Amino acid sequence: MLSNLGNILLFLNVILSLSIIYTANRNLKISGGVDKNIFQLSLIQSTSIIICFFVLIAAFIVSDFSLITVYQNSHSLKPLFYKVAGTWGNHEGSLLLWAIILSIFSFLFLIYNKDHPKKFRLLTLIIQNILILGFLFFILFNSNPFSKISPIPSEGLGLNPILQDPALAIHPPLLYVGFVGASIYFSAAIASLITNYSEKSFSLSIKNWVLISWCFQTLGILVGSIWAYYELGWGGFWFWDPVENASLLPWFAMTALFHSLIVFEKRNLFYFWVIILCLITFTLSVTGTFLVRSGILNSVHTFASDPTRGIYILIFLSLMIFGSIFLLFQKYKKQNYDLNRNSKETFILVNNWFMMFYLITVLLGTIYPIFTDALTDNKISVGPPFYNTIIFPVVVIFLLFMALGPKAKWIKNKFENIRIYFFILAGAISLNLAIIFFFKSYSLLSNFIIISALFLIISSLIDIAKALKRNKLDYARIISHTSFGFLVLFIGLNDIFSLEKDYNIKLGETKKFENYSIQLQNLDLKNYKNYKAVIGKLEIKNINSNQTNILNPEIRIYNKPKTLTYEAAIKTSLIKDYYLTMSNIDRSDYYNIKFQKKPLMVWIWISVIMIVVGGSIRLFNNAKNN
Amino acid sequence: MKLNLFLLLFIFFSKFSFAAEKTVDQNLIHKNLRCLVCQGQSISDSNSDFAQTIKLVVKDLIDEGKTEDEIYEFMSDKYGDWIVFKPQFNTQNSLLWILPYIALIFGGFFIFSFLKKRQ
Amino acid sequence: MQKIIKIIILFIFLFVIGIFYISLTRNTNYNTSSLINKETPEFKIISFDDSNFYTRDDVKKNNYTLINFWASWCAPCKVEHPILMKLSQTKNLVILGINFKDKEPQAKIFLSELGNPYDLLAKDKNGKHSVKFGIYGIPESILINKELMIIQKFVGPLSVDDYNNIIKIIE
Structure with missing residues (x-):
């Protein structure tokens, strides 16, 4: 019916x-x-x-x-x-x-x-x-x-x-x-x-x-x-x-x-x-x-995808x-432009320039494996390392333009006070140095990314202060741009200061690393309406502060359709997330646990929401x- | 003054970046290898039989003193290029690596052509 | 000049769509075929009863060797087992079974129930040896000739077609 x-x-x-x-x-x-x-x-x-x-x-x-x-x-x-x-x-x-x-x-x-x-x-x-x-x-x-x-x-x-x-x-x-x-x-x-x-x-x-x-x-x-x-x-x-x-x-x-x-x-x-x-x-x-939807990117397992x-x-x-x-x-007519080097128009074009670069890179990375497979019968993977190497260095320059662009005026612009940018840059660099000094970080590129993100944030904040005085503020733009700066900053910091440890552990066992200790205290089997779950009880102890957290990751066995899933246990706080997954190792009494400390996760989500705001x-x- | 500051920074950064190169990061290698039997997961993210075996072998290779790149090469020898998330730079993949930069430069010229010739 | 650019743009799109079309009809199953026509890697693998080691020298002795990775916990291995039994009766072919990440008592029960097709039997307790042969899921089989050249790889259970294929090669 x-x-x-x-x-x-x-x-x-x-x-x-x-x-x-x-x-x-x-x-x-x-x-x-x-x-x-x-x-x-x-x-x-x-x-x-x-x-x-x-x-x-x-x-x-x-x-x-x-x-x-x-x-x-x-x-x-x-x-x-x-x-x-x-x-x-x-x-x-x-x-x-x-x-x-x-x-x-x-x-x-x-x-x-x-x-x-x-x-x-x-x-x-x-x-x-x-x-x-x-x-x-x-x-x-x-x-x-x-x-x-x-x-x-x-x-x-x-x-x-x-x-x-x-x-x-x-x-x-x-x-x-x-x-x-x-x-x-x-x-x-x-x-x-x-x-x-x-x-x-x-x-x-x-x-x-x-x-x-x-x-x-x-x-x-x-x-x-x-x-x-x-x-x-x-x-x-x-x-x-x-x-x-x-x-x-x-x-x-x-x-x-x-x-x-x-x-x-x-x-x-x-x-x-x-x-x-x-x-x-x-x-x-x-x-x-x-x-x-066509299934040409599905690789190992062929799903019943319909070629038609x-x-x-x-x-x-x-x-x-x-x-x-x-x-x-048919309709295209060549248009000649005569833009000033230093004008809002030019800066917006620069935005488009970078967007097209990202677009082409991601598009190419996505479809290139299809081409090599079809033409040379050699399947390749294009994964995170490719995008990170190509895209991130360019993000640094992009953020700098993003800080300068919105200040430019239409048609013709003059940057009045160039010296202030040196101060902002110096401020960003010293903040970054403070971060690496106190928390230790190693990669050169991530330092540049953090510096440029800070540059964008600081200069946006100065803009806000100035505009508030004159009571003339483009909230939409300033919120989105500043939040984008924060987004990049948080992603950068999150990437640098993440900690990840992987152990095979038996019931009752304790593992120590850096200033943490982790113990598998208990395993519990529970029945739910549409699945069964093995629930682990793990204690994570910060040895320095003597603070303990109990996390309960699960292994779930669903009956319809029959699947095994691993539920991560996540302890969220404003500063960091503890992220723990547990999985069984076939044919052994050991469990594989993966512990991660992920700083500032919440702020990444908030930044994106602010961009949308x-x-x-x-x-x-x-x-x-x- | 500025030059000195730059030099100082450079030394500061390079010290850190050199320190990082010496040790082979096992987890990083796991992250850059595809778990062939999983859907879009890396060896690091997976706990399948296959991933566990690869983890053991990677550890052995590190103990043998192999560098990161040698390990990737070993893996793609055995399992094909599909297993390595970072595509090698070779003739087949040259377009993949170069085209984005060509697009970037080309776009730059394009914008430049719109600008006033005299300032 | 404008005409040339237009033609190039059209050509690029035609090319991309053409490739998409070709890819739609391709088999997307992955196999590690890059190892075919390459030399067998060196290996030293302990026999199932711990009595001795098998190496490439054991392969050199035979005209053809089929290395088969299997385990008692692997369901598709049971599917291909009759084919292996049939293959074990052919001359010219030695089957080297490698018991993969298995428990010995269970492996023994498996063989006593379904029959033992293996001329040589070895074990790979932690799976490290499988990596040398580019194995990513069992069962997998590798056909090698006297010159230690890998002739064929079979991912997944051997089928009747695979059986005929092997017979054709070794005769």
């Missing part, structure tokens, strides 16, 4: 998209305002796709195992929260969520941009609906969440336990609003090219959408990292894994985009560059989806790429001013 209802709604959406395209196209040729019917159709479209999604949620809640998707990803004993979250935790359900975002953004863009030319609005709507159709066809013919299975199984396979986590329940929706939301300025960019709508005001139509998607993308990445830190049990939060990179690539493009939009809005420069960035952002989103899925996305991607390239080549303030200010 639910299956039929869902399929009917999907078909209804196809028809709605087609009629919107038809009506909008007819409306284009007639003078006058935008046809009222289009608003209604668009509203019905958004509503019906949301209802369709609720049908799927209902199927998950009542555990309707006649649907393959529900059968494969749910289980009747699962807590209600994870039943609901399971709706978008799988390939098919998440695509439905995408269709929702595409439709809602399409509707909202239509109603919120009444001041813009009719032709531009209608064309954006048409392009967006072509994208919606592409996804609907993909859902209907390849990844239908309402596909039936017979005979109907009596029980589902369950959701992978490491995915049963609150952070992971909200991570995908956030990320999808981010990079699927990018579709709307992809459509707007194409519409703007076709209708030659290249005035400054074009930036007004998209800038809030860029900011919204950027804020969500940032939050999505943050929540994903937090999940990795708490759930995956290796104590890190970023591994430069292809899946993580796929979410970072559009982020770089978005960041570059909303910076250059500022220039476009103020000075009417870089029109084509803005367009290219709009196109790149969504193209990268789809590319990331292709890489993650990859081919479909690849065709979609190619059409997007070649369509945009073709249009761009900055973005949201800008968004609210924009909304207020309009």
